[in-house]
Amino acid sequence: MKSLTEYLTFNTKSRRAFINITSQIEKLVRKSGIKEGLCLVNAMHITASVFINDNEHGLHNDYEKWLEHLAPHEPITQYEHNETGEDNADAHLKRQIMGREVVVAITDGDLDFGPWEQIFYGEFDGRRSKRVIVKIIGD
Amino acid sequence: MKSLTEYLTFNTKSRRAFINITSQIEKLVRKSGIKEGLCLVNAMHITASVFINDNEHGLHNDYEKWLEHLAPHEPITQYEHNETGEDNADAHLKRQIMGREVVVAITDGDLDFGPWEQIFYGEFDGRRSKRVIVKIIGD
Amino acid sequence: MKSLTEYLTFNTKSRRAFINITSQIEKLVRKSGIKEGLCLVNAMHITASVFINDNEHGLHNDYEKWLEHLAPHEPITQYEHNETGEDNADAHLKRQIMGREVVVAITDGDLDFGPWEQIFYGEFDGRRSKRVIVKIIGD
Numbered sequence: 414m415k416s417l418t419e420y421l422t423f424n425t426k427s428r429r430a431f432i433n434i435t436s437q438i439e440k441l442v443r444k445s446g447i448k449e450g451l452c453l454v455n456a457m458h459i460t461a462s463v464f465i466n467d468n469e470h471g472l473h474n475d476y477e478k479w480l481e482h483l484a485p486h487e488p489i490t491q492y493e494h495n496e497t498g499e500d501n502a503d504a505h506l507k508r509q510i511m512g513r514e515v516v517v518a519i520t521d522g523d524l525d526f527g528p529w530e531q532i533f534y535g536e537f538d539g540r541r542s543k544r545v546i547v548k549i550i551g552d
Numbered sequence: 553m554k555s556l557t558e559y560l561t562f563n564t565k566s567r568r569a570f571i572n573i574t575s576q577i578e579k580l581v582r583k584s585g586i587k588e589g590l591c592l593v594n595a596m597h598i599t600a601s602v603f604i605n606d607n608e609h610g611l612h613n614d615y616e617k618w619l620e621h622l623a624p625h626e627p628i629t630q631y632e633h634n635e636t637g638e639d640n641a642d643a644h645l646k647r648q649i650m651g652r653e654v655v656v657a658i659t660d661g662d663l664d665f666g667p668w669e670q671i672f673y674g675e676f677d678g679r680r681s682k683r684v685i686v687k688i689i690g691d
Numbered sequence: 692m693k694s695l696t697e698y699l700t701f702n703t704k705s706r707r708a709f710i711n712i713t714s715q716i717e718k719l720v721r722k723s724g725i726k727e728g729l730c731l732v733n734a735m736h737i738t739a740s741v742f743i744n745d746n747e748h749g750l751h752n753d754y755e756k757w758l759e760h761l762a763p764h765e766p767i768t769q770y771e772h773n774e775t776g777e778d779n780a781d782a783h784l785k786r787q788i789m790g791r792e793v794v795v796a797i798t799d800g801d802l803d804f805g806p807w808e809q810i811f812y813g814e815f816d817g818r819r820s821k822r823v824i825v826k827i828i829g830d
Binding site for chain 3: 414416418451453455456457458459483484492493494495496497502505506508509510512513514516543544546548550
């Protein structure tokens with residue numbers, strides 16, 4: 414069994430952002446030399462997500478609006494977590510909806526994706542350096 | 553390390569549907585000959601889900617009603633994504649709640665499941681052909 | 692390829708609870724002797740979750756309140772599933788938000804975690820014995 418471990422770092426200018434990381438993951442799959450296996454990609458921070466969906470700007474705006482409706486940032490006093498001095502309780506909730514991780518099949522040396530699948534980093538409490546791990550195992 | 557890759561195809565008559573795919577996955581696990589490993593099952597389309605829950609029709613109706621409450625289909629003009637000519641923005645949101653994928657342990661040649669675990673394909677924008685990938689790795 | 696399979700059992704006194712299981716998982720990773728691989732941890736019951744987030748009591752109270760808002764337990768007659776004699780339909784919904792499973796990278800013999808990542812068992816219909824499976828594969 415072969416494996417590859419790599420870390421990506423993000424530091425978004427805005428509190429919330431969606432970043433397409435598909436091509437970075439594809440390069441790592443090729444670097445690994447693994448032909449058949451699994452590729453785990455997960456946020457290492459608990460106010461961020463890695464998820465798979467459409468690379469369409471309007472949809473990302475819909476996600477932003479929808480997540481803000483389901484778990485509003487303001488008023489920050491509505492969350493007990495924010496009594497610790499944080500203001501990011503909503504980001505912990507939003508990340509549960511969008512998920513921490515994706516596991517992707519590797520077939521014949523590439524991500525085995527449907528026609529519209531793209532991998533995104535979802536940031537809900539940015540403006541600081543945060544990491545994503547890519548772990549690939551297989552043969 | 554051994555591996556098996558298979559694709560299932562679904563074309564539901566209704567826009568939304570839940571289909572129990574457990575027995576199809578069990579057959580593929582046995583076909584793989586893998587005794588200890590991991591089985592990834594994921595929707596290859598971004599308006600569909602694969603998830604594990606109860607094989608109980610009333611609960612599926614509860615999911616349908618609940619998802620429609622959290623991310624209503626109508627009015628379709630409430631979503632920016634639908635300005636592209638689509639009417640399925642709600643399906644992209646519903647799929648985030650239900651999830652893209654499951655990873656299941658394989659122990660002694662079978663899915664290592666609790667008493668009520670069943671695998672479902674969740675369709676939120678059907679009436680066309682869509683695929684699910686099954687990737688099994690192990691020994 | 693090496694593998695390890697273990698089961699943890701929980702029986703919470705309250706209907707809902709969050710239990711930090713990180714140290715138990717870390718011990719199993721070391722017991723496995725696996726240096727590079729993947730660790731799957733999932734609830735084997737469909738009204739419970741395994742998820743990764745912050746070990747902060749106020750945040751757990753926020754999750755409890757938020758999940759109860761998104762999928763209220765009462766009135767139990769609002770759910771068709773409860774016509775079967777159950778009163779736990781809300782628990783099946785809450786578990787979809789929080790997720791069934793986590794997959795964690797193992798690097799150099801340990802869980803490859805960010806600074807605040809902790810693994811929790813989330814119970815939404817407790818007061819009875821329920822299991823979690825830990826499946827580790829790698830080299």
